[in-house]
Amino acid sequence: MAIIKYAARQTLGQLIGANNPPVEVPDDSQRQYAWGKLEVDTYWADIQKFMRARRTGSEASAEYFIGPIVTITDDKVTSRSLLDGQQRLTTSTILIAAIRDTLGSMSSTEARVMANNIQRDYIARKDGRHSLPQYFLTLSLFDRDFFKNFIQDWNEATGKVAHTEIPSRPSHKLIKAAYSLFEGHISSALSSIHSDDERIDWLEELRDCLVKGLVFVEVQTPTSSDANEVFETINSRGKDLSTVDLVRNFLMEKSRHDEEKDRVNNAWRSLLDGFERREDIEKFLRHFWVAGHGDVRSHSLYTTIRKELTERFEKDLPRYEVRMFAAELQNASGRYIELITSGTGFEKLDCLLDEVRTLGADAAYPLLLAISTRSNHSEVARVAEALLSYYVRWTVVGRRESTLLEEKLFDLAKRVSSNLSISDAFQQIVDWTPDDAAFQSDFEQAPIPRSTQARYLLTTIEQYLRQREGVDDVVVAGASSVHVEHIYPQSPEAVYRLTDHASWMNRLGNQTLLHGRKNRMASNKAYPEKIHAYESSSFLITRETGIGRLWDADNGGWRPQGIDERQADLAKIAVDVWPIGSRDTGELSL
Template identity: 60%
Template structure:
């Protein structure tokens, strides 16, 4: 049971500011800034609604409760270590900086004085000319320098921050985006006022709402373990904290000494540097665990990791500790980043990885991650080919239950991570691929509403047609130059709509690829008005797969039999594109 020293109501001005203990996000316990435009927009909307209610004089709108914060506070309160609430306090500081900067830009002496006061009272100040700057909110090592340079280290002479520190992590760009977003919102609001006096009144009222109106409940705890317990309890009931953050806090809690804590920090630096998006870090963590331990769902991932690792870390003598786990995590992250970015250095393997991305076939990554621990990418081509054929035949075309496919692949990944042979893994995956009869039947009747999947299937068929024709020019997907075309239109003109429209419009026999920008007006017209587009196309899937069989020139009607005939033709090609008898 966690010890709580006290839970006290605190407004923003009592949490951060010149007369309060500095709030520090500890390096060993907290995440980087992660609010996207979505969260910042919600925050701003709440502030605006609160300000409107407050301006109306409603007693019920005198304060806005924004949530709890969890701190570690020693007996003698000289500083606060912040365990929960970083996103809200950081964004509030950014909004104060926006108000400061806009006030300075008005050039009125009164406004500049107010800007200086905001900076000195709630963001940062120097006690003396030669004293170091004191920052009232200190972020963790991942964001500290950038946040200071971009938001806090402000000159009272120029009214600007130096902003010399380059944005090197996703969180840095989010800080920049949050500032730009809030700056634009405040500037847009000021346009409603006729003169500078009214604009200054608005900015002063907005400042007052933030400083005195935003209310938190500060939960003070004496130790990091108490804070972590409160922290996890709060976040288990909401989505404020991610699994990645919880795992890092847990590892810090279980670290034996500064060396292990530094090992964790090094691993997390690698995670932040290896991945462009936070979602990729979240995905990696699950896939890393799945690759070694088998399937676990996202919602129970942290509980599972904590339970299993605690059993290892608490053993006496300890044979597997925080340092070993962090090292594994860091090495796997580098390989995973190569897989999802298609940057392994092997062009054939990278092309196959691009197919996985096009299909959004994330279930294949744990298998490849496990294999890459003990095998070179050159030797993994057979495995990735088998996995893609399995995924396409089972899930995309066969539309069978994906749970069984995942269980199978995750089980093989676990075996590989424990030293199983690569050849055995390939053999097992090949054994699960649906046979030609089942695949042909499924493909002949498949309807693919997801454009990413239909584009992938048609592009692979296009490549097969080009190989047969001796044409080696590659079709570039994802560049905006190639789009999926519904031959029988999604929105046909009056008089040309099929009776069972929805059953036919996304059938593979009705889909093709065209280059150039999609022209919705032309696409919706009867076939004779766009026939020339298909016949003249450089893409063989449009010019050489009997697209004209979909139209009956005698009756001027669309032919569903033509869709069936063309789709059967495509199905025969598909048998060789995604083979079942790999390696034979």
């Protein structure tokens, strides 16, 4: 059970004020800044609501409880290490800085003095002109320097912050974005206030709401182990604090010396610098674990990792250490980034990975990650071909249970990590893939309402047709000017509307490709008004797959049987485009 030394009410001004011990986010715990526009705007709206309520003077509206924070404190409480509450304290400091900067930009001497006082009382202070500043909130190593440069290092003479650091991590960009949002909100609020005195009064009121009105409960603990247990409980085992952060904190807790902690931090630097979005790090961690251990749901991932790694770390033999897991995680992250960005440098594989990403076939990544650990790019590409055919035949066109496919692929990834041969894994995918007769029958009837899937199917068929006919290769799948066109329109004129309109509209036989300008011209028109756009198109799937069958020229209306006929013809082609196993007919360059 965790030991709690002390728990007490603290205002924001007491937590990060000049007369209190500074708060530091330790390097061996916590996450980077993670609040986006939704959280920042919600925070601002809450503060504005609190300001309005506070003006009533009622005792019930005097304070706004913003939640608990967890700190590690020494016996004399000369410093506080922050284990939980970083997002709220960081965001509050950013808003205080935006108030400071707004006051500092005003011509009033009073406003400039207030700005300097805000800096000294709640952000940072210096004992002398040439002394280093003491920061009241210090972030962990991932965000520390950028936060100081962009938010905290205020120049009293110029009334500005240096802003020389370039945001190099997603968290840096979020800090910058949060500041810009607050700056905009403040500017918007002041636009309806016409005198400088009234603006200063409003800014002073906003400051007081923050530093005197926001209330926390600070839970002080004696050790990091106690603090970890407390904040895991507060965050409901990862509900609010992300799995990635919990795993890092756990690894730091299990590290036996500074060298291991440095190894964990190095691994986390790679994750933060390698992935564009935090969501991708979360997805990688799950897929990394699945690749070695089999399926685990996101909500139980941290609990599973903690339990299994604790058992491994505590075994005497074979010895497994934190640094080993950190190294495995870092090495796998590099390969995973290559997979999700199509950046292996092997053209055939990268084209196939483009298809995986286009389809959103995330279930393929654990298996591809497991195979990439042991195989060359050519072998990975061969498996990727089989995976794509399996995914298209089973899920996209066959509309069979996708969770069953995921379970099978995740188990196969675990078996590959346990030394199942790549050829056996390939054969297993082949055995699972619906046969040609089933696929052709499914394709003939399939509606494809998702535009991304329809675009993928149509562009892949187009590329196949161009290669079969020896037509000069063109970029199709990645071209932003290429659009999916509904031949029988999504919004037809009433006189041309078919019975069972919805069931015909999204059939693949009713969809084709057009370039953007032609697509706009053809939109929602009857066939005679857009036949020229089809006949002059550069796409073979539009010119040569019998679109004319969809129009009954004799009766002047749409012919639904033509949708069936065209889709049946496309189904015959699709059997060759997505063959079982490898694409023996040649590479598809998308």
